Amino acid sequence: MTELNESWNYKKWASLSYTTMSISENDQQSFNKSSAESVHDKAYSKTLRLTCLYIMIIGGIIGGFLLLIWVKMNRRWKSRINILILNLSAADLSVIFFACTPQLVWEYVDREWFAGAFMCKLVKFMQSFSMMASTNMLIVIALDRHQAIRAPLRKPITIWKMAGLGWIVAALTSLPMLFVFVLVERNGQNRCENTFRNKPKLHRQIFLTYVAFVVFFIPLILLILFYARIFLKIAQKATENQSCNNATNGKPGKVHLQSTKSSSLPKAKIKTLKMTLVIVSMYIICWLPYFTAEMIMSYGNHKIISPTLYSILGGIAPINSAANPYIFLMFSVNYKTLNCPKWRRVTYTNPDSTRSHFISSSRIEKSDSYKEQYAKGCPTITVEMTTLEN
Numbered sequence: 001m002t003e004l005n006e007s008w009n010y011k012k013w014a015s016l017s018y019t020t021m022s023i024s025e026n027d028q029q030s031f032n033k034s035s036a037e038s039v040h041d042k043a044y045s046k047t048l049r050l051t052c053l054y055i056m057i058i059g060g061i062i063g064g065f066l067l068l069i070w071v072k073m074n075r076r077w078k079s080r081i082n083i084l085i086l087n088l089s090a091a092d093l094s095v096i097f098f099a100c101t102p103q104l105v106w107e108y109v110d111r112e113w114f115a116g117a118f119m120c121k122l123v124k125f126m127q128s129f130s131m132m133a134s135t136n137m138l139i140v141i142a143l144d145r146h147q148a149i150r151a152p153l154r155k156p157i158t159i160w161k162m163a164g165l166g167w168i169v170a171a172l173t174s175l176p177m178l179f180v181f182v183l184v185e186r187n188g189q190n191r192c193e194n195t196f197r198n199k200p201k202l203h204r205q206i207f208l209t210y211v212a213f214v215v216f217f218i219p220l221i222l223l224i225l226f227y228a229r230i231f232l233k234i235a236q237k238a239t240e241n242q243s244c245n246n247a248t249n250g251k252p253g254k255v256h257l258q259s260t261k262s263s264s265l266p267k268a269k270i271k272t273l274k275m276t277l278v279i280v281s282m283y284i285i286c287w288l289p290y291f292t293a294e295m296i297m298s299y300g301n302h303k304i305i306s307p308t309l310y311s312i313l314g315g316i317a318p319i320n321s322a323a324n325p326y327i328f329l330m331f332s333v334n335y336k337t338l339n340c341p342k343w344r345r346v347t348y349t350n351p352d353s354t355r356s357h358f359i360s361s362s363r364i365e366k367s368d369s370y371k372e373q374y375a376k377g378c379p380t381i382t383v384e385m386t387t388l389e390n
Contacts, residue, residue: 052315060096063325092321094130120192128174136166275331290317
């Protein structure tokens with residue numbers, strides 16, 4: 001009887017122990033699933049993210065070098081807008097080298113960090129600094145265009161001061177990254193991540209709201225304000241020109257002094273304005289969906305953002321930095337002259353004789369003594385030479 005009771009007790013204990021163990025395993029699996037689905041460990045497609053990074057890095061480097069070649073070949077690169085575009089290009093290249101390239105390496109090692117605590121803070125600072133600098137250069141360009149069109153007679157701000165201010169503001173607004181990101185050990189691996197994992201949700205919301213406003217929403221408001229005022233000025237000029245034309249047509253026989261459209265708003269300014277608008281539009285298209293998703297994830301249910309969508313939005317967000325050099329070249333290169341031969345025929349005329357030979361285009365561009373007479377297609381250059389008498 002005693003043996004029977006002991007056997008029954010053993011079976012009961014074993015059954016209870018198995019049930020307890022099963023419950024513990026289920027709880028642990030449930031905990032792991034919940035942890036994996038937290039906003040700090042949002043799932044995404046690694047393949048899509050890597051594809052976006054490769055496209056951005058390769059395209060950005062090629063575009064940057066093409067722009068540098070254009071600068072070397074163009075004699076008017078020291079103009080205000082070209083200097084600002086060069087600063088924008090430098091900021092965009094810093095996004096490629098300091099933000100995208102470290103992220104690419106980080107993805108390949110499954111986000112394990114091998115570079116130590118100092119580099120963790122430095123890399124995160126440089127990622128923020130480069131993206132902020134690119135955004136600030138868009139604001140500086142908009143401010144410069146605003147002054148050029150709204151107040152063309154006012155003495156402009158020194159261009160290097162404006163560009164330098166954009167870089168300084170980018171550094172100052174990126175300083176919080178030095179305190180937010182730390183090196184932690186999790187699951188036996190070193191990770192470079194933010195400190196919000198073990199803090200109330202409000203901390204992460206405040207930080208992401210700060211980033212969203214500094215990187216996107218405040219610059220967006222300023223860009224809309226500057227370009228709205230520019231368009232109002234253009235509309236005002238168009239109305240004034242129309243009024244002048246009506247007044248002239250209504251009173252024949254009188255002489256009226258009026259400015260032409262080209263003098264009131266030069267064609268070059270219109271072209272520059274179109275270029276900057278395309279750059280700003282690309283910036284909005286790339287960053288608005290990403291920050292919208294981040295706000296939803298911070299203040300709402302992060303599970304409604306699918307891993308595929310999150311991968312794409314995170315990958316295309318800084319892609320405007322790779323596109324900016326191509327946009328600038330599209331508006332700056334004179335394609336009509338690309339098919340012209342390297343050597344051009346030059347005709348010399350003096351009182352004694354007339355002779356022709358071929359001369360390099362580079363010599364023509366560097367010499368002020370040549371006078372080009374353009375026709376359709378590639379020009380024939382006529383140079384008049386006179387004999388100076390002592």
